[in-house]
Amino acid sequence: MMASPSRRIFHVTMYPWFAIGHITPYLHLSNQLAEKGHRVSFFLPPKTKSKLEHLNRYPHLIRFITIPIARVDGLPPTAETTADVSSPMVPLLMTTLDLTKDHVEAFLLDLKPDLVFYDLAYWLPALARHLGIKSIHYSVVSSAASSYLASPARMPPSAGVKQLTQEELMQPPMGYPSSSPFQIRRYETRDALLAFQDRGDGLTFYDMLTTSFGDSDAICFRTCREIEGPYCDYMATQYGKPVLLTGPLILPAHHQQPNTRLLDEPWSKWLGNFKEGSVVYCAFGSECILQKDQFQELVLGFELTGLPFLVALKPPHGASTIEEALPDGFKERVQGRGVVHGGWVPQTQILSHPSVGCFVSHCGYGSMWESLVSSCQIVLIPNYGDQFMHTQLLTRSLKVAVEVERREEDGWFSRESVCKAIRLVMDGENQIRKEVKANHVKWRDFLLDENMQSSYIDAFIHDLRVLLGWRD
Incomplete structure (x- = not known):
């Protein structure tokens, strides 16, 4: 007997932008779909496959498929993701994504999936529609940031080629939720303005995003209505598309891989030297590289607190190692209570260590969710683009964090x-500390409720079936 249509298993293809911060959330979603029995074909660059295999919880259902990467003049020959290139080279990496179109079409013709999830491959919806495949733009940034920066109301088609001014970008787009507490400062527009510049082929990053959103069959966000409802509704109205929500996709502790639950002994031993909730941990993601003077100002700020600290950052511009970038005498002064590390650290495990009491973050979207479900106090120093919006979501809307004060004209801290x-957030019982801590506890409890998480993913799968025209 044939299975009921409502119980049919669908086949999904994932094709995220070439950045670990994009690929990883796609794999988290893949795991959630595979847990319900659905099949996933996951497209990614060749050398990146080995870096992600340990996160694939259902290898019998999630198949990695490597996409050949064309060589582009100006890119290092081994470059595959944004972690391999400097910021000025990112447009060239976007060109390599566009050059995979023929390979992607051939794979889709062979695989015949029901759905394809993508983000920056703006050409994929038209290709998928030609093949009878539904396309979903799955955004790895918040709906608050997407709706502010990539609303079609920013640049109506009738406007033609036009470079936005800082003043225009500091104002929300037409119709943006009036309940929003966001206030964009001048220095926060610096990088966002680059999205409106021609990348060399007549397209801007803004064009890519709005086309990607606008040509899809549906838009999807990793969030929940309780946190971002008005912004999701705004996107649905602006683009005239269904907006689907996966929920926060926070991995319950009992689902983590056994070999990743425990913190490596060197870190565990070092953190074990300090009392509960006393250590400040700082990380700015895999791509942020500070200017040397700002890097030094940051670590001197940690020294000034008198608290134990662990800082995990890439060497700043102009330095090949962390050691050569440290201020004179710094290492000797903080010996025994402060570590500045230039390599990878197991962030989830560090945040869950009893000694860690404060997380200083750039507020990338992944780190935003990790901070919300940790027990640490949250301090934010966003670096560019969507991180500024995520920061305001936590500081102004949810009121669970504080932001480091900066100079208005250039963002210097x-x-x-x-x-x-x-x-x-670490000293005594001042009113701000009390407020952010109480709010954080409330949201943490909500986000870690497994019934909430499972209900979101069940509703999401139901919405996918509706999109496919299947009865549920």
């Missing part, structure tokens, strides 16, 4: 402002 923000 001082060692004193870093120290002040950390001390504000």
Whole structure:
């Protein structure tokens, strides 16, 4: 007997942008779909496959398929993801994504999936539609940021080629939720303005995003209505598309791989030297590279707190190692209570260590969710683009974090402002500390409720079936 249509298993293809911060959320979603029995074909660059295999919880249902990467003049020959290139080279990497179109079409013709999830491959919806495949733009940034920066109301088609001004970008697009507490500062527009510049082929990043959203059959966000409902509704209205929500996709502890639950002995031993909730942990993701003077100001701010700290950052511009970038005498002064590390660290495990009491983050979307489900106080120093919006979501809307004060004209932060923000959430029982801690506990409990998470993913799968025209 044939299975009921409502119980049919669908086949999904995932094709995220070539950045670990994009690929990883796609794999988290793949795991959730595979847990319900659905099949996933996951497209990614060749050398990146080995870096992700340990996160594939259902290898019998999630198949990695490597996509050949064309060589583009100006890119290092081994470059595959944004972690392999400097910021000025990212447009060239986008060209390599576009050059995979023929390979992707051949794979889709062979695989015949029901759905394809993508983000920056703006040409994929038209290709998928030609093949009878439904396409879903799955965004790895918040709906608050997407709706602010990539609303079609920003640049109506009738406007033609036009470079936005800082003043225009500091204002929300027409119709943006009036309940929004966001206030964009001048220095926060610096990188966002680059999205409206021609990348060399007549397209801007803004064009790519709006085409990607607009040509899809549906738009999808990793969020929940309780946190971002008005912004999801705004996107649905602006693009005239269904907006599907996966929920936060936070992995319950009992689902983590056994070999990743325990913290490596060197870190565990070092953190074990300090009392509960006393250590400040700082990380800015896999791509952020600070200017040397700003890097030094940051670590001097940690020294100024008098608290134990662990900082995990890439060497700043102009330095090949962390050691050569440290301020004179810094290493000797913080010996025994402070570590600045230039390599990878197991962030989830560090945040869950009893000694860690504060997380200083750039507020990338993945780190935003990790901070919300940790027990740590949250201090934010966003670096560019969507991170500024995520920061305001946590500080102004949810009121679970504090942001380091910066200079209005250029975004510079001082060692004193870093120290002040950390001390504000770590010292005594001042009113701000009480408020952010109480709000954080409330949202943490909500997000870690497994019934909430499972209900979101069940509703999401139901919405996918509706999109496919299947009865449920």
